Amino acid sequence: MKIYYTCEYCGNHIDTLEVDHVDEAKFGFDCLTAQERQDIIKTDIAQNAIYVKSLCDFCITSMGLDDNIALGRPTISQGYIH
Numbered sequence: 001m002k003i004y005y006t007c008e009y010c011g012n013h014i015d016t017l018e019v020d021h022v023d024e025a026k027f028g029f030d031c032l033t034a035q036e037r038q039d040i041i042k043t044d045i046a047q048n049a050i051y052v053k054s055l056c057d058f059c060i061t062s063m064g065l066d067d068n069i070a071l072g073r074p075t076i077s078q079g080y081i082h
């Protein structure tokens, strides 16, 4: 299964991970509320892929977003970035 990370602000592709098994705790998904999961994570069973919205380094830097709490986003999102 592949996990695709895409910047939700500029749409840039950030990273692709290939995993045998999705460990939700490892990726921080287990810390999200059901609503956050719906917003952030899209699962494509047919493609055997998961699409995760994140922020690219460029957007983080250009917007000065070093504190996700200010955006109203869960702090766990920082785990997606790198």
Ligand SMILES: [Zn+2]
Pocket (backbone or CB within 6 Å): 007, 008, 009, 010, 011, 012, 055, 056, 057, 058, 059, 060
């Ligand atoms: Zn971006």
